[in-house]
Amino acid sequence: MAEELDLPSYRSRLDRVMAERGAWPEGAPWVRDAMAALPRDGFAPRRLWRWDGRAWAPVDRAVDPAGWAGELYRSPDEAAVTKLGDGLPTSSLSCQAVVADMADSLRLEPGHRVLELGTGSGWNAALLARRAGPGQVVSVEADPALAAAAASRLAAAGLEVHVLTGDGDLGAPGRPPFDRVIATYAVEQIPWAWIEQTAPGGRIVTPWGRLGHVALTVAEDGKSATGWMQGLARFMPTRTQHALRQRTFADIRQGTFADIRRASEPGATGATHRDPARLADPWGLGFALRVALPELTVHTGHDQDGTSAWITDGHTSWAVLSARPTGGAWTTQGGPRRLADELETAWTEWETAGRPGVYDYGLTRTPTEQYAWANDPHTGPRWPAGGPGRAPVVSS
Structure with missing residues (x-):
């Protein structure tokens, strides 16, 4: 054959x-x-x-x-x-x-x-x-x-x-x-057992959540591991970290935008000078938002007015950024969270950090916490990473 x-x-x-x-x-x-x-x-x-x-x-x-x-x-x-x-x-x-x-x-x-x-x-x-x-x-x-x-x-x-x-x-x-x-396979939280079983100075390469793959070096004292993002590879999820597994294949079916929008009337409207098209860049702003607001699902679409975005937290809150022909977008949001406002804050933080890309981010794991960081593991901005259900989706 x-x-x-x-x-x-x-x-x-x-x-x-x-x-x-x-x-x-x-x-x-x-x-x-x-x-x-x-x-x-x-x-x-x-x-x-x-x-x-x-x-x-x-x-x-x-x-x-x-x-x-x-x-x-x-x-x-x-x-x-x-x-x-x-x-x-x-x-x-x-x-x-x-x-x-x-x-x-x-x-x-x-x-x-x-x-x-x-x-x-x-x-x-x-x-x-x-x-x-x-x-x-x-x-x-x-x-x-x-x-x-x-x-x-x-x-x-x-x-x-x-x-x-x-x-x-x-x-x-x-x-x-x-x-x-x-x-x-992908893990949301780097198992501490992997670090314990790696010699000081050893290297751990793993897909991290739905963000990509990361390479960590174990500290000489064995009490932490840290390293940089290596790319946007995605793998099957772990069979034991259930929150990641459930969202990896069911995120579009569970808590869809339409379901959440129907359950919560608009609570605030406004406008932004931001261009929602930037949200569709998985190597730039799109990645940054997946780190800062990993529970959000962001979909983008393009028409004659420009690019618009539909955002949910998968549970109770939603937001829409509707493209304006003159630039920027109208904002509408509903639910207990104000997702358009949260998005605006995270966007500003990303710009303040110098607009880091995928390879400017990294991850640190200690026995008690895991956090992502940008630009520098010690002095750069950082975000908690690896909690239950932290499995973002950004798509167009």
Whole structure:
């Protein structure tokens, strides 16, 4: 079937697209070499899942080999869904560009002891093992069936990886301290166990909530970990931090703007000179608002008057910024919170901080708190991060 599919041509096309985009990490050439030696099709199950606009439909290699390969190699930015639960994706083969970016952020060297959380198909563990060496990678997977399948694939590839079944948020208790820790699922709060199990000076790379992925360095005294945002990658949510999981796939269905608007009449109107179009920039203001007001959902739309925005807190309050042909927007808001006013305040704070972008933000975790910061971890503005339900959405 592999010859019939001509899988090398699929691989070559994706490699070429990555090269043309400059997506291969220059500082970590081992990543490209590892992906060539251990292609993702060698770790994909025979059934994938594709969204057909209404539901997730199976794509079986035996029935539709070209469709299966096309799903697997569609784009550097597309994950391949490998398992569903309650009609929603629970596991995937992560998109190639993000896997490469996170591997680059890990700064992995031969001989490093590595802890991976979320084995999934085993592909990422295979890449890590090829770099770190035999027996250096421990991978934890919550789903026993996925863990067994991944262990089998890794063994078939000739790689020595210790695959454990358990709660990834607990790390790998009893194992030696790790030099590198990487998660393949998103957490809202960085589990303290990960920091405790990382050697001082070690590095932790993980998707953080719905904001992107972050790389933290553990302090020499082991009492904190801090580091910078690395990009806007999104992954499956942890199975144990329920607030994040529920909102990740149900945020549009639960507490929609229309529902909240019907339940609360307008309480205040006004105007702003702000251009709502700025809210749609995920690398600038959009990201800043997701840090400062993470519970808000912001949707934007464009018509002949300009860009307008519809905002809710997902519960009781809403606001609309309606574009004015002369610039700025009319504001209307309802509910106990004044979301347009809160937005105005956060917007001003972002400008005062010098309009930081994604890479100007970072995260710090201590035993008792977690907070985001901008520009400088010690002197820059900071915001509490990681509380229940803090899972923002900004979309257009």
